[in-house]
Amino acid sequence: MNGQITIHAEGLTKHYGDFPALVGLDLDVHAGEIFGFLGPNGAGKTTTIRTLMDEIRPTSGRASIVGLDTHADSVEIRRHLGYVPGDLALYPNLTGRDTLTYFANLRGGVDWDFVDQLAQRLDADLSRKVGDLSSGNRQKVGLIQAFMNRPQVLIMDEPSVGLDPLMQREFQDMVREVAKEGRTVFLSSHTLSEVEHVADRVGIIREGRLIAVEAVSDLRAKAIRRVDLQFEDVVEAAVFEELPGVREVSVEDHHVSLSFDGHMDTLLKAVAGRHTLLDITTQEADLEEIFLTYYRGTEMTG
Amino acid sequence: MYASVLTKTVRDRWLGMTIGVGVLVAYMLMAMAVYRDIDFSIYGEMPDYVLNLMGVPKDADIATLAYGVMYGFTGSLTLAGLALSMGGASISGEEKDGTIGLLLANPKSRTEVLVAKAGAMVALVTLGSLVLWVASLATPAMLGIDIGESHVEAVVLHVTINTLFYGFMALAVGAWTGRRALASGVTMAVMISGYFAVGLLPLIDGLADLAKLFPWYWLDGGDPLVNGVQWWHLGLLATGTAALFTAAVVGVNHRDLRSQETSVSLLDRLRAHPLTRQIGERLAGSARVSHISVKTASEHQGVLVVSAASMFSMLGLLMGPLYKAMESSMAQFADVLPEAMMAYFGGGDFTSPEGFYQIETFGLMAPIAVMVVTIVVGAKAMAGEEVRRTMGLLLANPIPRSRVVLEKALTMVAFAVIVGVSTFAGVAGGSLIAGLGISMADIAATCLLVTLLGLVFGALALALSAACGSVKVANYATIGAAFTLHLLNGLLPLNDDLAGWARWSPFHYYLSSDPLKNGMHWGHATVLAGLVVVLVAMAVGLFDRRDLRQRD
Numbered sequence: 001m002n003g004q005i006t007i008h009a010e011g012l013t014k015h016y017g018d019f020p021a022l023v024g025l026d027l028d029v030h031a032g033e034i035f036g037f038l039g040p041n042g043a044g045k046t047t048t049i050r051t052l053m054d055e056i057r058p059t060s061g062r063a064s065i066v067g068l069d070t071h072a073d074s075v076e077i078r079r080h081l082g083y084v085p086g087d088l089a090l091y092p093n094l095t096g097r098d099t100l101t102y103f104a105n106l107r108g109g110v111d112w113d114f115v116d117q118l119a120q121r122l123d124a125d126l127s128r129k130v131g132d133l134s135s136g137n138r139q140k141v142g143l144i145q146a147f148m149n150r151p152q153v154l155i156m157d158e159p160s161v162g163l164d165p166l167m168q169r170e171f172q173d174m175v176r177e178v179a180k181e182g183r184t185v186f187l188s189s190h191t192l193s194e195v196e197h198v199a200d201r202v203g204i205i206r207e208g209r210l211i212a213v214e215a216v217s218d219l220r221a222k223a224i225r226r227v228d229l230q231f232e233d234v235v236e237a238a239v240f241e242e243l244p245g246v247r248e249v250s251v252e253d254h255h256v257s258l259s260f261d262g263h264m265d266t267l268l269k270a271v272a273g274r275h276t277l278l279d280i281t282t283q284e285a286d287l288e289e290i291f292l293t294y295y296r297g298t299e300m301t302g
Numbered sequence: 303m304y305a306s307v308l309t310k311t312v313r314d315r316w317l318g319m320t321i322g323v324g325v326l327v328a329y330m331l332m333a334m335a336v337y338r339d340i341d342f343s344i345y346g347e348m349p350d351y352v353l354n355l356m357g358v359p360k361d362a363d364i365a366t367l368a369y370g371v372m373y374g375f376t377g378s379l380t381l382a383g384l385a386l387s388m389g390g391a392s393i394s395g396e397e398k399d400g401t402i403g404l405l406l407a408n409p410k411s412r413t414e415v416l417v418a419k420a421g422a423m424v425a426l427v428t429l430g431s432l433v434l435w436v437a438s439l440a441t442p443a444m445l446g447i448d449i450g451e452s453h454v455e456a457v458v459l460h461v462t463i464n465t466l467f468y469g470f471m472a473l474a475v476g477a478w479t480g481r482r483a484l485a486s487g488v489t490m491a492v493m494i495s496g497y498f499a500v501g502l503l504p505l506i507d508g509l510a511d512l513a514k515l516f517p518w519y520w521l522d523g524g525d526p527l528v529n530g531v532q533w534w535h536l537g538l539l540a541t542g543t544a545a546l547f548t549a550a551v552v553g554v555n556h557r558d559l560r561s562q563e564t565s566v567s568l569l570d571r572l573r574a575h576p577l578t579r580q581i582g583e584r585l586a587g588s589a590r591v592s593h594i595s596v597k598t599a600s601e602h603q604g605v606l607v608v609s610a611a612s613m614f615s616m617l618g619l620l621m622g623p624l625y626k627a628m629e630s631s632m633a634q635f636a637d638v639l640p641e642a643m644m645a646y647f648g649g650g651d652f653t654s655p656e657g658f659y660q661i662e663t664f665g666l667m668a669p670i671a672v673m674v675v676t677i678v679v680g681a682k683a684m685a686g687e688e689v690r691r692t693m694g695l696l697l698a699n700p701i702p703r704s705r706v707v708l709e710k711a712l713t714m715v716a717f718a719v720i721v722g723v724s725t726f727a728g729v730a731g732g733s734l735i736a737g738l739g740i741s742m743a744d745i746a747a748t749c750l751l752v753t754l755l756g757l758v759f760g761a762l763a764l765a766l767s768a769a770c771g772s773v774k775v776a777n778y779a780t781i782g783a784a785f786t787l788h789l790l791n792g793l794l795p796l797n798d799d800l801a802g803w804a805r806w807s808p809f810h811y812y813l814s815s816d817p818l819k820n821g822m823h824w825g826h827a828t829v830l831a832g833l834v835v836v837l838v839a840m841a842v843g844l845f846d847r848r849d850l851r852q853r854d
Contacts, residue, residue: 050850050852053694053698054697055694055697055850056849056850057849075700075701075702078699078700078701081698082698083694083695083698085694085698087691088695089690089691090692090695091597091690098590098591099591101588101591102591103695103699105591106699106700106701107699142695145695
């Protein structure tokens with residue numbers, strides 16, 4: 001993460017008419033880093049990515065990738081770039097292999113052994129027409145397309161949409177390998193759980209504004225969880241209410257349910273000595289809840 | 303549900319109908335205004351039967367001739383074309399877009415959805431016809447033209463029912479196959495072949511009655527403008543329409559719905575068969591995706607084949623022997639046809655083989671054939687990939703935007719050249735077979751000019767596609783421009799005061815030098831080629847400057 005800056009944005013702003021889709025984005029992503037770009041639907045994730053890709057041009061501000069200007073040097077940048085657009089669409093009448101051949105030709109060649117390797121890992125069928133594939137299988141073709149040139153920078157807009165859990169894990173492995181080789185991954189998502197397994201840092205965007213950039217480990221510590229605890233004996237709410245980070249405690253005989261945003265260790269240590277714990281389930285709060293809790297105040301200043 | 307499907311369909315389609323009807327009204331206005339000022343006194347002395355043949359009602363001003371051309375040809379083809387594109391898209395369009403599943407998730411049957419779609423088509427066609435009817439009465443009144451005993455309402459009724467007939471034919475084919483392109487293509491082929499059969503068969507001795515078997519004959523075979531409503535013909539058309547609708551209902555309920563359109567082409571079959579796999583693989587696979595231009599070409603191969611083949615065979619090869627067969631009757635025919643009417647078909651006269659080819663092949667059909675391919679490729683070039691959301695991915699490759707524009711323009715040029723060469727081969731072959739002795743160099747010159755003319759409008763569509771990212775806008779605006787400029791070129795020279803203005807139409811640089819008789823006019827070719835270059839350059843500049851659209 002101490003590597004050089006590969007994606008840099010300063011004051012990046014995009015208005016659609018009067019609507020500010022993206023406002024003053026400042027961001028640095030480093031070589032070897034996996035950066036997760038988080039935000040609810042319509043927050044400006046795709047606008048950011050499309051601006052980085054020079055699909056749309058910023059109203060003000062600028063951005064660079066591997067030190068090159070995203071507009072002026074966009075062709076050169078794309079030599080070093082793999083891209084999966086959001087809501088991926090491919091040519092329905094081409095097979096997966098035709099599709100990859102087409103893009104390989106536009107890039108001046110590709111290592112087909114590596115393509116086959118990727119296809120095998122993702123269990124992708126490249127012989128069928130893309131239009132006949134399910135959306136998950138179509139997404140695999142899109143992913144192979146982005147990875148196949150071993151790009152220095154990978155930009156992916158909601159890349160694991162449609163993939164089954166097994167494939168999502170495989171995809172995350174692929175992403176980690178890329179980062180391990182010192183290459184950069186920038187991926188967007190609207191769910192925290194999706195990126196927290198793989199990303200080093202996340203940026204949280206809301207209503208066009210980047211409101212926080214955090215290391216995933218910090219965010220995880222902050223993340224509110226719903227915790228349900230089942231005890232052998234009857235417990236009192238007071239035991240939990242005094243713990244730091246605990247909120248909304250409700251007790252029903254042997255069963256306690258609460259909101260918690262501290263280190264899990266604190267909670268466990270607090271109860272372990274006094275009661276016999278039978279069962280514990282924790283559920284991650286959704287991102288929206290984290291936003292509401294932590295960033296309501298920082299929205300305007302962030 | 304009925305109402306919402308119906309109104310949504312109307313909302314999606316009203317623009318095309320409005321532009322179509324708008325162009326027709328403008329055309330009528332211009333045509334009548336120009337005809338009014340021309341000395342047609344010669345027609346006063348014509349016997350009744352000749353006037354009848356020409357479709358001119360008794361005691362009517364000659365300006366009502368505009369009705370004839372408009373409803374017998376331009377108007378009826380335009381309206382039917384709009385209707386068949388609507389009909390073809392009814393169910394299969396939703397299948398292609400992948401929205402049919404969602405639509406049918408509502409508690410309504412397929413039949414009900416089909417009825418709502420058909421209802422929207424009927425509503426738009428009726429509305430369009432009403433506007434035309436009002437305009438047909440208002441225009442002569444405004445210009446002080448006496449329409450005499452013209453039965454305008456009868457013509458409009460015929461055109462309306464005729465339009466619905468083809469709309470429902472496309473609806474039925476689309477309902478049975480789920481293929482939108484096939485539905486429009488088949489119906490278009492039936493319509494055009496009917497139009498030609500009805501126009502040409504009567505010129506051949508002994509075959510006149512055969513024309514009555516084609517539905518297009520029921521449109522104005524009984525000359526409703528002169529004779530009033532031909533109930534027998536209307537009945538046939540209406541019965542046919544009802545039968546087609548029944549077929550559509552049966553068809554749409556009978557088959558599996560398609561999820562997305564992936565057609566199986568001949569190349570796909572070659573590719574699947576073990577014996578031909580290797581060659582199929584090359585043609586359909588690796589070769590097809592070798593360049594943006596080749597891939598673009600492969601996407602539009604259907605329209606190219608149809609266009610080039612019909613120019614070569616029907617309008618090229620066939621016309622030579624046809625002229626030979628009719629040579630003797632041509633002379634008398636030529637005497638009675640007004641210059642104004644011929645002007646619309648590109649001028650020329652029926653008495654020489656060159657003139658015949660000019661009227662039948664080069665006047666109207668050759669420009670249309672080239673323009674169909676160039677406008678399809680041009681309008682879809684950038685906007686098509688944006689609407690289908692593949693442009694972002696394409697441009698994620700290390701290629702400048704200008705390369706996308708130029709490669710697509712290259713495909714367009716290649717397509718135009720192929721249609722041009724096919725036309726040359728057909729006409730040259732027809733002339734040789736029939737021994738007409740038309741100069742090969744002159745045919746080549748005319749074909750080159752028509753290729754360039756088609757490219758001008760293709761390049762316009764390309765520039766619009768590059769500028770605005772909407773296939774619809776690029777298509778409609780280009781077709782509208784082509785229509786208007788063609789009319790200007792055809793009509794303005796008839797009036798001496800306005801003749802100079804025709805220079806502003808690209809069509810002027812196509813046939814005004816009479817290349818089929820006089821050979822190449824390099825000056826005109828340069829003007830057309832220059833326009834193409836300028837428009838393509840504009841396309842490059844405009845596309846480079848703007849944000850990509852995500853959807854239409």
